[in-house]
Amino acid sequence: MAHSNWAEWIYLGVVTALLIYVGAEAWNVERIIDHAPEDAEIIKVTAQQWFWSFEHEDGTKEVGELHLKKDHAYKFEIQSKDVVHNFNIPEFVVLMDAIPGRINTVWFSPNEAGEFDIQCREYCGLIHYNMRAKLFVEGV
Amino acid sequence: MVLELARPRPIWQIMFSTHHTDVGLLYLVFSLLAMFVGGAMAIALRIELFAPGIQLIEDSMTYNRLFTAHGTTMIFLFLLPSAAAVGNYLVPIMVRYKDMAYPKLNAIAFWMIPPAAALVWLGMADFGWYANPPYSVISAPAPAAEMWIFGLKVLGVSSILSSINFVVTILKCKHPDLSLGKVPLLAWSFLTSSIIVLAAMPTFAAALLMLLTDRLGVSGFFNPAMGGDPIAYSHLFWFTFHPEVYVLVIPAIGMMYEIIPRFSRRPIFSHSSGVAAFIILALVSFASWAHHMFATGMSFTEKTVFMVGTLAAVPASAMHVFNFLATMWNGRIKFATPMMFAVGGIALFFAAGAGGVVNTAMPLDFITHDSYWVVGHFHLFVFGTIAFGTIGFVYYLFPYITGRMYNEKWGVVHFILAFVGACITFFTQHILGLFGMPRRIYDYPEIDSWISMNALISVGAMIILVGMVIFLGNMIYSMAKGKPANLEDPFGLGGKYYYPFAQRNPQHGEGGY
Ligand code: HEM
Ligand SMILES: [Cu+2]
Numbered sequence: 001m002a003h004s005n006w007a008e009w010i011y012l013g014v015v016t017a018l019l020i021y022v023g024a025e026a027w028n029v030e031r032i033i034d035h036a037p038e039d040a041e042i043i044k045v046t047a048q049q050w051f052w053s054f055e056h057e058d059g060t061k062e063v064g065e066l067h068l069k070k071d072h073a074y075k076f077e078i079q080s081k082d083v084v085h086n087f088n089i090p091e092f093v094v095l096m097d098a099i100p101g102r103i104n105t106v107w108f109s110p111n112e113a114g115e116f117d118i119q120c121r122e123y124c125g126l127i128h129y130n131m132r133a134k135l136f137v138e139g140v
Numbered sequence: 141m142v143l144e145l146a147r148p149r150p151i152w153q154i155m156f157s158t159h160h161t162d163v164g165l166l167y168l169v170f171s172l173l174a175m176f177v178g179g180a181m182a183i184a185l186r187i188e189l190f191a192p193g194i195q196l197i198e199d200s201m202t203y204n205r206l207f208t209a210h211g212t213t214m215i216f217l218f219l220l221p222s223a224a225a226v227g228n229y230l231v232p233i234m235v236r237y238k239d240m241a242y243p244k245l246n247a248i249a250f251w252m253i254p255p256a257a258a259l260v261w262l263g264m265a266d267f268g269w270y271a272n273p274p275y276s277v278i279s280a281p282a283p284a285a286e287m288w289i290f291g292l293k294v295l296g297v298s299s300i301l302s303s304i305n306f307v308v309t310i311l312k313c314k315h316p317d318l319s320l321g322k323v324p325l326l327a328w329s330f331l332t333s334s335i336i337v338l339a340a341m342p343t344f345a346a347a348l349l350m351l352l353t354d355r356l357g358v359s360g361f362f363n364p365a366m367g368g369d370p371i372a373y374s375h376l377f378w379f380t381f382h383p384e385v386y387v388l389v390i391p392a393i394g395m396m397y398e399i400i401p402r403f404s405r406r407p408i409f410s411h412s413s414g415v416a417a418f419i420i421l422a423l424v425s426f427a428s429w430a431h432h433m434f435a436t437g438m439s440f441t442e443k444t445v446f447m448v449g450t451l452a453a454v455p456a457s458a459m460h461v462f463n464f465l466a467t468m469w470n471g472r473i474k475f476a477t478p479m480m481f482a483v484g485g486i487a488l489f490f491a492a493g494a495g496g497v498v499n500t501a502m503p504l505d506f507i508t509h510d511s512y513w514v515v516g517h518f519h520l521f522v523f524g525t526i527a528f529g530t531i532g533f534v535y536y537l538f539p540y541i542t543g544r545m546y547n548e549k550w551g552v553v554h555f556i557l558a559f560v561g562a563c564i565t566f567f568t569q570h571i572l573g574l575f576g577m578p579r580r581i582y583d584y585p586e587i588d589s590w591i592s593m594n595a596l597i598s599v600g601a602m603i604i605l606v607g608m609v610i611f612l613g614n615m616i617y618s619m620a621k622g623k624p625a626n627l628e629d630p631f632g633l634g635g636k637y638y639y640p641f642a643q644r645n646p647q648h649g650e651g652g653y
């Protein structure tokens with residue numbers, strides 16, 4: 001049947017250009033946030049059915065809550081003692097799987113003081129829905 | 141094109157038949173039954189989440205079992221069989237052959253499904269539809285987990301058998317006068333989706349066996365305590381199931397390719413563009429599986445590769461959308477129920493794809509991953525696009541199967557409720573995800589925004605439910621009491637818009653259709 005295809009080609013060109021733009025932008029942002037700053041303080045995070053525990057660089061331990069300082073870079077080293085969990089602070093877009101047998105890292109620098117939620121974002125069984133903790137960010 | 145008629149036959153004659161229209165009918169009835177079972181589960185979940193605290197379900201274990209069974213039912217027992225139903229009815233007719241290539245194998249593939257369904261529904265596993273280890277290995281209760289694994293094993297074999305049948309029917313049994321390029325797009329959709337199944341499914345079959353032996357303790361593929369790696373399972377699983385999402389969506393698009401030109405009373409804008417888009421989707425669907433795994437600690441390079449692989453599939457989907465719009469442009473459109481579902485499905489397909497692009501743009505995925513955003517994203521596909529296409533097609537086939545017309549007014553009411561309900565439910569889920577609510581949770585803290593959005597989502601689900609009850613009522617009533625359909629032109633489009641080839645079911649006897 002007779003029809004011309006130029007409209008389809010223009011349309012595909014626009015779609016492809018948009019996708020390339022989105023992809024390039026995403027690549028660029030991810031490239032920057034993928035590396036933790038050198039001076040980031042390390043926090044060891046351990047997930048376990050169904051609670052979170054934390055260990056600071058100086059050896060202090062906390063369970064179910066985490067105290068950090070504003071405008072200070074932290075690097076989380078996340079591991080799990082049993083099944084896969086996911087360490088998530090939605091307010092600061094911190095999200096990383098806690099996988100038994102591996103250590104995953106993610107970093108952030110809280111730019112706001114206050115009390116925030118920590119939650120598990122990967123299904124891990126019975127109490128997954130309530131595997132929560134509190135983050136306290138103290139201003140300086 | 142007459143597929144079946146309201147000539148009473150003993151039910152066993154249909155059940156033991158191997159004729160493609162009878163097997164198609166079995167698939168169709170079973171899949172709609174599964175849709176209502178899975179829908180009832182979804183309603184239970186939504187009632188529970190209507191507000192914080194216990195509403196309906198007493199404990200989280202029951203909730204977890206329900207969402208697992210819901211997802212498994214909808215994908216494997218509703219969407220795959222309903223696509224097979226349509227394919228069984230129409231693919232042989234479209235390639236002008238008397239039946240499927242292997243009629244007995246066809247019936248066997250169908251009859252594997254009910255026992256598998258029994259395993260899934262009686263077992264009620266609790267690990268979600270992707271059975272993530274090591275939870276599924278060390279924590280999930282037996283025998284539910286084993287029953288789910290065996291059930292999926294059987295379903296996988298069934299879908300491989302039916303795919304072989306489609307591929308052979310189309311490539312080997314098509315009429316010699318019909319060149320492959322001229323095969324209608326609906327049949328093309330079954331050819332491409334079946335090839336994807338054949339390439340993808342064996343990987344999951346292997347992963348299931350490994351999961352089973354891990355659970356038995358004789359191996360430790362995915363169990364870190366025995367030196368295994370749970371992430372290996374994720375790779376195997378998503379290598380099968382990202383392509384598999386296209387196995388679901390491609391036949392639904394094929395159905396829209398039947399409906400839209402017909403009800404626009406114009407030939408499809410570009411047949412070759414449709415074929416090309418199917419082939420591209422089938423190939424590129426294998427380049428994106430790890431976009432489900434950005435948060436497992438992948439390297440920057442890996443993430444980049446899979447982002448690019450995912451984005452590469454979008455233009456092909458966009459080609460389909462263009463083809464539909466260009467066909468409708470200047471068409472004399474008749475908005476009967478099948479057309480409404482097809483057009484509504486395309487609108488939601490577009491919205492769902494846009495959300496998918498957000499998921500795959502790496503930094504944004506860390507906002508959406510495993511939140512209600514993802515739930516909204518894939519429901520816009522599985523319900524908004526695939527179920528819409530399928531339900532529209534059920535309305536379209538109704539007169540051909542029953543010899544009677546459904547009630548058009550109630551069909552339109554069903555469409556409006558389904559469309560409005562889907563928008564309320566699934567768009568709100570996207571936003572709820574941005575507010576940080578994780579998926580697969582039985583209860584949630586009293587955060588104001590979460591409470592109001594969850595209530596709204598549950599209301600949307602109820603609207604969909606009302607639509608579905610109307611659908612069921614319309615089907616049952618019209619089957620018995622509907623106006624006899626004019627089989628030359630049931631939708632009043634002018635006869636030349638129908639598929640020209642008829643099929644005879646030998647069991648209808650001499651002289652019948
Ligand atoms: C334009 C095309 C698409 C893109 C760019 C896309 C992208 C994505 C991405 C990146 C995810 C991972 C989200 C996450 O977990 O963080 C995802 C999840 C998902 N997508 Fe899509 N998708 C597309 C099409 C589809 C189609 C056609 C279907 C179904 C027919 C589909 C079904 C799903 C499902 C089921 C999930 C959830 C997996 C899970 O976590 O359980 N997607 N999609
Ligand atoms: Cu969890």
Ligand SMILES: [Cu+2]
Pocket residue numbers: 381382385428429431432
């Ligand atoms: Cu995917």
